[in-house]
Amino acid sequence: MSTDAIVLLKNDHKEIRKLFTQFEKAGENAHAAKGKLVDRMIELLTQHTYIENEVMYPEVRRLLPDLEDDILESYEEHHVADVLVMELAALKPGDERFEAKTTVLIENVRHHMDEEEQDWFPKVREGLGRKTIQEIGAEMIKARTKAPRKPSQPSALKKTIDAVVS
Ligand SMILES: [Fe+2]
Ligand SMILES: [Fe+2]
Numbered sequence: 001m002s003t004d005a006i007v008l009l010k011n012d013h014k015e016i017r018k019l020f021t022q023f024e025k026a027g028e029n030a031h032a033a034k035g036k037l038v039d040r041m042i043e044l045l046t047q048h049t050y051i052e053n054e055v056m057y058p059e060v061r062r063l064l065p066d067l068e069d070d071i072l073e074s075y076e077e078h079h080v081a082d083v084l085v086m087e088l089a090a091l092k093p094g095d096e097r098f099e100a101k102t103t104v105l106i107e108n109v110r111h112h113m114d115e116e117e118q119d120w121f122p123k124v125r126e127g128l129g130r131k132t133i134q135e136i137g138a139e140m141i142k143a144r145t146k147a148p149r150k151p152s153q154p155s156a157l158k159k160t161i162d163a164v165v166s
Helices: 005-025 031-063 065-089 098-127 130-144 153-163
Strands: none
Touching: 005 031, 005 098, 005 130, 031 065, 031 098, 031 130, 031 153, 065 098
């Protein structure tokens, strides 16, 4: 199995994008199906932003200082997603704001993933050697085993709070 960090993150993105499309295609009254899709989105996004925040972003920032602005913008975008995810976790399908909040989350995260894939992942590929990118990927695989799956878990909350106070 590849431990290439960019391949791993893009695989996550693909799975997340699939859930987004399924949500958009689900019928207006498909409350149960939409609830399940959102639960899965929350789980995947919580894990994914955790491994990026803990491993990918700090490593890239350290090794490629030119990408600092991209990384800082990405942290802020994660923070917006974290807040939306936390609020969404408290809603039930059928609640007045459930659909609207999910739609805004989808718009934000799509934009963010597009930027990662099109803007700065290629710069990482160019700037770091294959071996380094594989080492970062191996670290992310390790980090995933302790990653939170729910926004209410302490390590997920810490991430949201760090983004505000540090
Ligand atoms: Fe990200
Ligand atoms: Fe990502």
